[in-house]
Amino acid sequence: MTDPSEQMRDRFADMMEATRLTGAGRLAEATDLIQRSLGGLATPRDAPKAIEPPTLDLTAERVDDPPRAASWTQATAQPQASTRTESAPKSETTTKTEAGLAGPIPEKLRAAVDGVVRGLAPVLKGLAAKGLTPKGLAPQAPGFGFAKPQTPDRSVETAAGAGSVVTKSFAGPAGTREYRLFVPSRPQVPAALVVMLHGCNQTADDFAVGTGMNRLAERDGLFVAYPVQTGRANAQRCWNWFEPRDQGRETGEAAIIAGLTRAVMAGHAIDPSRVFIAGLSAGGAAAANIARAFPDLYAAVGVHSGLAASCARDVGSAMMAMQMGAPGPGGGAHVPTIVFHGEDDTTVSIRNADQVLAQAGAAALTPARERFDGDGRPYTRTRYADAAGRVLLEDWRVRGAGHAWSGGDRAGSFTDPQGPDASRAMLDFFAAHPKGF
Template identity: 60%
Template sequence: MTEHAARMQVRLADMLEATRLTGAGRLDEATALIQRNLRERPAPAPAPEMKRIEPPTIDLVAERVGEGTRPEAPRAGTTAADEPAAAGPWVDGDLLGDGAHPAIIPERLREVLRGLGRGVAPVLNGLNLAPGSLPGMGTGRPTPPPAAGDGQFVARSFSSPAGARDYKLFIPSRPAAGACLVVMLHGCTQSPDDFAAGTNMNVLAETEGFYVAYPAQSARANGQRCWNWFQPGDQGREAGEAAIIAGLTRAILDECPIDPKRVYIAGLSAGGAAAANIAQAYPDLYAAVGVHSGLAAGCARDLSSALMAMQVGAPGQNAPTGFGAPAEGLRVPTIVFHGDEDGTVSPRNADQVLAQAGAGSLHAESRSVHSDGRSYTRTRYADAAGRVVVEDWRVRGLGHAWSGGSAAGSYTDPQGPDASRAMLDFFAAHPLRGVDA
């Protein structure tokens, strides 16, 4: 870990303590702690044998439960998705391999992150952190499933040799002929119900007659329910989380009257990064991908490179093979949404997603839109035949949140252009090539 990353950990640890003090009503102490933190430059975290506190981002900190770790208490309705991964135990907190030892967030701090909500906004404003940039800093309201007519929103489980996950499937009351399937990957601390409510995707699905699947990350795979986008074992074909999601997708195709040429995947934040990984690993399954506030496929291989990518984008040495241009015949149509004020995932990552999709070799046309909500610039990239295969939406003033989403869900910004609608329109123009109906 670099000295800079260590300094960030100490600063964020102090901020979390200030958050706890604020929640307890001890505002003077919280303010004094933050002021001292801003004046001083703390030393890196010492003793490797001590548990350290990782930055409480929405995007990472893998915590797999194995031998030597206190097991999570069973919950009512627990399914195979909550069982420990079959790959074997993790020893001494070595969660990433290759000698890296990320910290395990103590339960006390985890509860602080989940529970305080908007009460800490005055303190966070002093650190220039936008509401929603930390877990637990969403709307502060419960997130019931959205109303979607007579469609069904059913709980399912999927299991395969690669692993198991729960998921929820929205089944429209009147499926369209040749209906499509959209696989939606939530961000950290979110759930299928929360993500469905925030994106309004089920409402659109009922109106237009398509299916939506929401895989649920297990707390046993990641303590903050983040998809492990930065783990090499979860990025590639027929292994880890990528294989689980692909297998889940195929199982739905076998069961439901879905056009196999119209299968798409999208995600927010950690889910957006995972969607990029999965689409690149399975270009024969997913016809297009939507990456919202996410990162390029394979841009990180461990914790330190993940932190670096989130802050400034992937450096050259951490870039995946073929980074900056798609492999011949493997171009996956890609739509990108990113806020220019995203303090959690640098907008430079959106540029790298575009580069990975091959935007640099395409003809670009941009249009800026000024509105009463959030202004934005939409850039469409067309190939030599005039077919738009990449789109980029840069939303001014948007932080780390789903653009145009509903306040019923977390990490949403209702003022922005409707990312769900834009993604569906983009997907509709891109059936999978080379697949028989």
């Protein structure tokens, strides 16, 4: 009988070869190879449940909303729960990918590769049927060929008090995007600006409702911009975080969002030291890319269920990163970062949260961990401070949560109302981190 570990290595090699064939435009061969590979490995009874074809957004269970936290003027979140504070080893949340695979490696690798190859197969099959090559597909990225059907656009009325939402369009050298802009009725002078990037299969309106960010922004006098990803740029309306052309300063979506941000700043009384960016899933990964590319523009970044900047270079490496975690490049300026991730997220591995923190410089900081057990989901918050005691990073791990915006509103998609309020926590973190704080 063949050794399962040897079979697993063979399957891994098959997947990598299929990725190479895809890049060479040999889609039919890649599809045949994956189909043969899928039939070559039996799953033992004690192996983890097979992973479904990868998506970037899953529908979360919606339960009662948790209590909301305090206002923007509060520099740090004050969770309403019993707490335990302790020192966390520096290495705990900056573990390398190899260490993250500790334990029964063949079983974990089996589940991860199953997810990758099963997700990649329909993409290759669909492209081959259309006679497309990756080069011909470049203007319309595949969005990973998600099994979940694309949700239709829907306009959601925003409960934003007396504030207003206007639709605008930005056009620059790198491209054009529409965006929604929330304008508070009594803005701070000058006001802070938060740029929010939605996830796959979401709209800007839906994301605004699900996060509840407009309601908080009205109370605190903040502007919020919601760039709109188009179906032409990506079939599932994912931000193309995995494409090299969309990760840097000069081209693609990073340059578009930065230009859009500057346009809002030029049209309103925005404080240039209080401009922030955040996102969910593909939007979280894109936010990490953009903050790293433009540390001169954004004072801090929020990454919810996302990945490290530039951790993938194509569809194949993106799928691997989602399922197994992947480090982004080091160096460059470190932007203050707040991370949210569900511990039960099977869409984007929680190891990616470790990689976001590592890229943000966690290894050079001193962590302090607090555990909260309130009426909602229990969670752990770890704050990373420098030698002067300034908190530069926050890491929120929510037990029992999947791939959804923590503490979100059930009226939006991909939300988990039972978790701690990520929107409030991010605004509190941003309030404490103006540029040059």
